[in-house]
Amino acid sequence: MDMTQYIKPELLVLIPVCLIIGLVIxxxxxxxxxxxxxxxxxxxxxxxxxxxxxxxxxxxxxxVASAIFIAIIQGVLCAGAATYGNQLIKQAKKEE
Structure with missing residues (x-):
C-alpha cells in the first residue's frame, strides 16, 4: 500500500514522530x-x-474550512498509521 495516496508526502514524517511520542509517554x-x-x-x-x-x-x-478538514484527516491518518505500525511490530514479536 502506498501511503502517499492518502497522506501528503510532506506529512509522512509525522508517523515516526508519533511512534517516538508514544514510546516516550x-x-x-x-x-x-x-x-x-x-x-x-x-x-x-x-x-x-x-x-x-x-x-x-x-x-x-x-x-479555511478546507484547511481545517485536511488538517484533521491528515492528522488522523498519520496517527492511525503510527498505531497500526506499532501493532504490527508488537504482533510480529509475539510467539504463538
Missing part, C-alpha cells in the same frame, strides 16, 4: 497506555494544521 508512565493513540491524534492534527497554515493561502471561508 509509555516509558514515563505519566499517562495510561490507552490514551497514547488519542494524544498522538491530537498532536498530529495540530502539527498538520501548522503545516497547512504555513503553506496554504487563505482567500475565503471555503479555503
Amino acid at each position: 509509555k516509558h514515563t508512565e505519566a499517562v495510561g497506555n490507552k490514551y497514547i493513540p488519542l494524544i498522538n491524534g491530537i498532536v498530529t492534527i495540530v502539527l498538520s494544521a501548522i503545516w497547512i497554515v504555513s503553506t496554504t493561502p487563505f482567500v475565503d471561508a471555503q479555503s
Whole structure:
C-alpha cells in the first residue's frame, strides 16, 4: 500500500514522530497506555494544521474550512498509521 495516496508526502514524517511520542509517554508512565493513540491524534492534527497554515493561502471561508478538514484527516491518518505500525511490530514479536 502506498501511503502517499492518502497522506501528503510532506506529512509522512509525522508517523515516526508519533511512534517516538508514544514510546516516550509509555516509558514515563505519566499517562495510561490507552490514551497514547488519542494524544498522538491530537498532536498530529495540530502539527498538520501548522503545516497547512504555513503553506496554504487563505482567500475565503471555503479555503479555511478546507484547511481545517485536511488538517484533521491528515492528522488522523498519520496517527492511525503510527498505531497500526506499532501493532504490527508488537504482533510480529509475539510467539504463538
